[in-house]
């Protein structure tokens with residue numbers, strides 16, 4: 001069996017199953033696979049289209065953005081108060097955001113689990129109790145350390161600067177096998193070397209008998225009394241993503257895995273979790289900033305693994321630094337100027353090094369069904385705003401220590417700065433709106449907790465006010481993590497799936 005396409009299905013689509021999984025991303029894929037392999041009948045429905053690595057591997061970045069990303073990569077959270085506008089990036093395809101990752105894998109940090117299990121009362125979420133689930137995901141994804149030989153010269157420069165300043169850097173581990181360092185990870189690996197869930201868990205789910213449908217958007221859940229009985233939605237056409245036939249799935253159990261953006265919207269539309277008042281709230285995003293530096297010699301920073309080293313040396317300030325690069329064509333499009341002045345800037349691309357940093361935020365974001373459609377808002381706390389200042393200053397210092405001639409901070413209108421200007425730059429006084437900020441990690445909008453009044457799902461992921469309805473994805477994480485979240489989300493999904501396979505299915 002292979003993935004079936006709602007875009008080409010004639011007429012309406014009606015299905016009946018034991019477990020319906022809504023969303024085929026990092027978490028949905030794990031749940032589908034674990035339950036199908038346990039012998040349950042599983043149907044997965046995914047709003048986005050299906051492309052194989054051979055297909056997405058030859059797309060131009062602009063085509064990939066249009067076809068695989070939510071809102072063509074232009075979704076944003078409106079900044080409230082002293083907060084930047086945040087470009088929130090998410091995948092919408094078979095495999096979800098997993099297809100677009102840089103492959104970086106981190107376990108749920110011990111300090112975060114300590115907070116969850118002691119302060120938040122989630123006593124099952126300890127390092128020891130999650131060890132088997134962590135291991136299971138790492139094995140399935142072939143998590144391995146990025147060899148030094150794959151380090152781009154951009155990252156090498158940053159490491160040099162960090163060493164000179166005594167800032168420890170560590171190798172990153174990624175879910176790869178046979179990576180050749182072509183640097184295209186964020187647009188889908190053309191070589192099948194990044195083991196995203198479309199080429200791992202979903203293939204296993206199919207082999208175990210699961211039915212997986214692309215181009216199927218769920219609009220609302222169906223209920224009999226407090227018990228969920230399935231979901232309804234529309235089949236979407238391939239090009240314009242407009243509704244075609246109707247979709248109706250009847251299921252004994254429903255797992256919502258539509259991600260931190262899609263899941264709260266679906267719950268809100270279906271009237272789930274009203275009592276808590278928490279659906280769509282508590283969104284954290286790991287606000288991320290990139291700092292660029294121009295070196296005298298060419299570096300061709302796009303050659304090599306996008307992400308190969310990181311530093312947690314500034315965790316006390318809520319900052320994690322991770323390597324990255326942006327394809328030259330995309331980078332050129334983000335540069336200011338027109339005609340010859342733009343060309344001059346674009347010509348410097350081979351000389352640029354780039355590094356990224358993210359904030360372990362306590363932010364206060366929300367996903368709501370606004371007047372003109374879904375919207376995200378985010379208010380950055382004073383502590384997180386301070387972290388952004390630390391992040392920019394430390395990264396600029398590291399690049400200058402590595403010999404950069406000019407550093408470009410993510411401050412709109414600032415332009416390049418030289419080393420002598422950095423000490424006098426009042427970065428803490430730059431208005432939030434002037435900061436260029438992105439996020440690839442929205443989390444927490446259907447928060448897990450021990451109290452039905454303060455959370456959307458219980459410690460097993462079950463929606464408090466319904467029967468047989470579970471939410472299993474990044475939306476349930478109780479706090480932000482401070483590190484890239486895919487492995488953490490998949491570990492939590494494994495734990496939930498293992499609990500669900502023991503829970504008898506009622507007729």
Ligand SMILES: Cc1cc2nc3c(=O)[nH]c(=O)nc-3n(C[C@H](O)[C@H](O)[C@H](O)COP(=O)(O)OP(=O)(O)OC[C@H]3O[C@@H](n4cnc5c(N)ncnc54)[C@H](O)[C@@H]3O)c2cc1C
Pocket residue numbers: 022023024025026027028045046047048089090091092093094095096097098100101102103104105106186216217218219257258259260262263266440441442473474475483484485486487489
């Ligand atoms: C560009 C990019 C790079 C990243 N790099 C990394 C990295 O290197 N390391 C890392 O750890 N993390 C990374 N992440 C983050 C990571 O991919 C996500 O945190 C993770 O995939 C989230 O898993 P999820 O299951 O919650 O949601 P997703 O993987 O986003 O899956 C949700 C799926 O649900 C579908 N859906 C939504 N609504 C509906 C609906 N109503 N009906 C049907 N389907 C629906 C969506 O289309 C989507 O496919 C990156 C993310 C992006 C976008």
Ligand code: SF4
Pocket residue numbers: 103176178179180181182183184185186188189190191192193194304305306
């Ligand atoms: S760098 Fe490696 S994992 Fe990334 S796209 Fe290229 S081959 Fe795939």
